[in-house]
Amino acid sequence: MEATDVKKLDTTIKEKPAHIETLWHERKKKWNGARLFILIISLLAIGLSIFHVYTAGFGTLPSWQQRSVHVLWALLLIFLLFPFRKGKKFGLMDVLIVGLTIVTAYYMITGAEMIQSRQGNISHGDVVFGTIFIALVLEATRRTNGILMSLIGVFFIAYIFLGRYFPGALAHPGVRYEKMIDHMFNGTLGVFSAPIYVSSTVLILFVIFGSFLMKSGGGQFFTDFAFGLFGNKTGGPALSAVGSSALVATITGNGAANAAITGSFTIPLMKKLGYSKRFSAAVEAVASQGGQIMPPIMGASVFIMAETIGIPYIQIALFALIPAVIYFFIAGMVVYYHAKRLEMAGIPKEKLPNLRTVLLKQSYLFLPILLIIGLMIYGYSPMKAGFYAIVATIVLSWIRTATRMSLLDILAALENGAKNALVVIAACATAGIIVGAVSLTGLGITFSRFVIDVAGGSLILLLILVAGASIIMGMGMPTVSAYVILAVLGAPALIDLGVNVVAAHMFVFYFGVLSGLTPPVAITAYTTAGIAGSNPTKTALYAMKIGLGGFFIPFLFVYNPELLLQGGDTTRMVIAVASAFLSCLFFAGALEDYFIGPLGVVKRVVLFVSAILLVMPGLVGDLIGLALVIFLILWQKRSSTYVSQNSNQMSG
Incomplete structure (x- = not known):
């Protein structure tokens, strides 16, 4: 890739065409069963997005109904999109599971009010369909998030019944099966608890917003801006990769997904200009993963954090700002020093986007993000702010022909948004099972006492233990899953030893994020290694070196809560x-x-x-x-x- 290709970023930063776009462009071809199947999936995905955009703007359904429709719709899409056996075609097992999902959905949607009214005195039908529903959630999680996350959900369900066999403070008498189903299914304390509440109201809306922003050229603007600002400096290509990936990742909220989007351009460019394959892949991994900690949008976990500790999301974003800037400052300085040591020059200005031109022609694409911030400061809910930001993105895209969204673009953005949210929805549903198990058994309190005893009351030792647990929990699963588990297990222990509440939750959140860089399951680093053609493990280890400041920062704000604007x-x-x-x-x-x-x-x-x-x-x-x-x-x-x-x- 030539350096002049910096001016052709639109072909690498935009998302792959959604199925609805592909079908439209191939509309003259003969329709067959496969095309009809793709069309059904596309319409279901578009419908899921429309449902959430509409309820955000005009009012949600009652709580249990809103959450159940959200999960059931996502389950149906997951079972249609992700086969029972990875890499295989849609088969008989998939047909059976889809049929079971439709029957369960009929029972839950038509009998929603009666199901809720039977809390504490559930029927045989609730036991049967509640069991099926939980099994479907775990299967959907296996397909989208991997076997590890699903097995963790199974472990916590088993803990509900087998508590008497656990040692010491972790033991409990056990719970009847009917009580477990009542807790998990009939109310909003299990599957439909805080993670799915956030997922069904705010999270999916911001994922859809990110899809609209990318489709309208927002990703292009962020990349042009970063290369125009840093490209000609010492270490310019790598610094630009850090900047563009940070900006795009704060929208996508997913390190691996962002690495695939921006890394397909930045990594080949860095290699072309003399950086090693390992260094190029590691820089992109650190920047992409760090997007989850960068306000204003950040990753999914922060919305759940706001709900968990009862602080408005916009305040959490404000508290997170300085540590996030420090994270990228360290990464940027490592890149800069690396370039100085190797005497590597930047890209000539004439081969870069003109910063003034970029700001004059494209800066309006940043206005929807400013609108979100302004509305939430003014008192609007994140849900309403997300709704108006989506509308604003569509309207602003019409300013210039190059960014103007057509009806087909809008449908494609809706489809991509729903599909991009499926992994997180499944993770949140299983996280709800974990939250339900913790509340039903009282594990949160007993675990806190247990780890404090292990640490001998030493804060630094407890921090190291929780950091290690956070990294292990985060391996191979979305950050949101790791955060939810540690928010109910690890964070309370830190708070009990006097750590500021915000600092305690940010601590486990940071290490959950950084697990994406940590071998043996460093998913973001492995994604960039695949693009660069470098050794995955060596890339992950080098990414840990570049991002080492991220492992350092959580300890900083625990001992200096002023960095979180606390105290x-x-x-x-x-x-x-x-x-x-x-x-x-x-x-x-x-x-x-x-x-x-x-x-x-x-x-x-x-x-x-x-x-x-x-x-x-x-x-x-x-x-x-x-x-x-x-x-x-x-x-x-x-x-x-x-x-x-x-x-x-x-x-x-």
């Missing part, structure tokens, strides 16, 4: 933020073995120690850290002068 006065917050940025600047230099010039082992240690001292609470640590850096800078300049003089003498 302390303005002066303390300013000092904490300034210290954190300086620390990250030095931390990145120590990682990449470059600061003003090449470092070497001793200087790297000095720089790393100064980075640690700057984030430790208290003024003394800051002063010692700054003194060490000043000493290092003088040492570096003296070494540079000495080398220069020797070089001149030798040349003379």
Whole structure:
């Protein structure tokens, strides 16, 4: 790929055509069973999106009905789109499961009010169809999220009945089967609890909004903007990849999906300009995965976090802003130091999008995101803000011919939005089973006591244990699933030891996100490795190095909640933020073995120690850290002068 291809990003940043578009363009071909099957799936996906856009704008159904329709519709689509055996065609088992789903949907939708009224005194029909429904949820999760997530759901159901066989504080007397079904199915404490509430009202709407924004050219604008801003700087291609992937990923909310979208352009470009395959893939992985922590939209987990701790989403986004900026600042500085060390230049300006032109012609595509922020600050719910943002995206796309959305584009965006949401809907439904099991058995309280006892009451040891558990839980499953499990198990333990509530939930959220970079199941890193043609495990390990600041940041805001704008006065917050940025600047230099010039082992240690001292609470640590850096800078300049003089003498 030539550097001049930077001006042709639209062919790589846009989504693949939806089935409805493909069918329309091939409409003259003979219709057969396969085309009819595709059309049915497309219409079901479009219908699911229309249902959610309509209810967002004009009012939802009663709670249980809204959530059940949401899950059942998604289940039907999942069973039509994802075969029973991966890579195989739609077969007899799929036909049977689809039929079972339709029968279950009929029972639940036609008898919704009666099912709810029987809470505490359920019928035999509720037991039968509740059992089938839970089994369908777990099967849909297996197909979309993998066997691990499904088995975790099965484990928590088994724990409900087998509690007496667990050791110590984790033991409980066990629960009758009918009570379990009543809890999981007939009310809103199990499958239809907080994760599905968020999924059926806010989450899917923002996924649909992201689909509309990408279809209207928003992804193109973000990429053009990033390359116009950073492309000609030292390390420009990699810095541009960090910037564009961060912007696009905050819309998609999925690290692996974003890596596939933007990585197909940024990785070949970085390789063409001299970066190694491993480095190119690792940079893209770090940036794509980090999009989930970058406001204003972030990933799905944050909406559930807002519901869990009872804080408006817009406030959570505000609290998350500084740590997210620090994360990308570290990644950007690692890239910059890497380029300086290897003396790699940027892309010539004439081969880049003109930043002024990009802003003049395309900046209006950013207005829907500003609208979301403004509406939520003004007091609108995220659901209403998402609805108006979708409408605004369509209207704004008509400003220019190049971005104008036709009816077919709108239908394709609706279809893509619904399909993109299926993985998260299935994960949220199984997360609801886990939440239901925890509330039914009282596991949340007992687990908190258990891990505090294991940590011996030590906060740092508890943080390490919870961080490890978060990474393990996040392997091979969506961040939302990992967060929900740890929000009910790990976060309460941190809060019990005095950690700020927001910091505790952000801590487990961050490590759930970073599991996408952590072997052996580093799904985002493996996606970028496939694009780059590099070794997956080596790519994941290198991504961990570039993104190491992300593993460092959660510990920072636990001990310095001012970074989350929690506690302390303005002066303390300013000092904490300034210290954190300086620390990250030095931390990145120590990682990449470059600061003003090449470092070497001793200087790297000095720089790393100064980075640690700057984030430790208290003024003394800051002063010692700054003194060490000043000493290092003088040492570096003296070494540079000495080398220069020797070089001149030798040349003379």
